[in-house]
Amino acid sequence: MLEKDIEKVLITEEEITIRSKEIGAQLTKDFEGKTPLILGILRGSIPFLAELVKRIDIHVEMDFMAVSSYHGGTKTSGEVKMIMDLDTPVNGRDIIIVEDIIDTGLTLKYLKELLEHRGAKVTIVTMLDKKEGRKVEIEADYTGFPIPNEFVVGFGLDYDEKYRNLPYVGVLKQEVYMG
Numbered sequence: 001m002l003e004k005d006i007e008k009v010l011i012t013e014e015e016i017t018i019r020s021k022e023i024g025a026q027l028t029k030d031f032e033g034k035t036p037l038i039l040g041i042l043r044g045s046i047p048f049l050a051e052l053v054k055r056i057d058i059h060v061e062m063d064f065m066a067v068s069s070y071h072g073g074t075k076t077s078g079e080v081k082m083i084m085d086l087d088t089p090v091n092g093r094d095i096i097i098v099e100d101i102i103d104t105g106l107t108l109k110y111l112k113e114l115l116e117h118r119g120a121k122v123t124i125v126t127m128l129d130k131k132e133g134r135k136v137e138i139e140a141d142y143t144g145f146p147i148p149n150e151f152v153v154g155f156g157l158d159y160d161e162k163y164r165n166l167p168y169v170g171v172l173k174q175e176v177y178m179g
């Protein structure tokens, strides 16, 4: 049903599962002896975060923040707005931010600076990295897949709040934006 709106699949469910296992194994090694706080950025990160945490074989805690830089459609407003802050104290903690995508970098730069200012040690994991979209300098420590500069949906990523539930990452047909 939803598939009829998809022009092409960029990353399959199987590829995401395999890559999540690899990143989870790497995080297990790199954070051995620690209990990092896995920080999911709502809403887009949820499907990837759910996939990833199952592959991390050390104790972790989980919390969530909501920020927004995209206000509908495919365009960014350029500013980041705090929608829901953390209540866990973060001073001195290892925080692993989990994101669905880095594009301009504005969201993660804002979050990283905010959490570091509060005394946390921040590590960034992103499922997708659209390097050509960057407006500010920020890099992920662990990346699932680099992708070209195209607007993508699925596996958490939305177009007007829809398509987040697609089990893969894809590009919509042009007519979907016009209709």
Ligand SMILES: O=P(O)(O)OC[C@H]1O[C@H](OP(=O)(O)OP(=O)(O)O)[C@H](O)[C@@H]1O
Residues within 6 Å of the ligand: 041, 042, 043, 044, 045, 067, 068, 069, 070, 076, 099, 100, 101, 102, 103, 104, 105, 106, 107, 108, 157, 158
């Ligand atoms: O690097 P940037 O250009 O800042 O873009 C990346 C951000 O944009 C999307 O979030 P959005 O604000 O659309 O919220 P959502 O997760 O609820 O869809 C995505 O989930 C990232 O958080």
Ligand SMILES: Nc1nc2[nH]cnc2c(=O)[nH]1
Residues within 6 Å of the ligand: 070, 101, 102, 103, 104, 130, 150, 151, 152, 153, 157, 158, 159
């Ligand atoms: N859904 C979606 N959100 C984004 N936020 C930044 N880039 C993208 C993108 O390609 N798709």
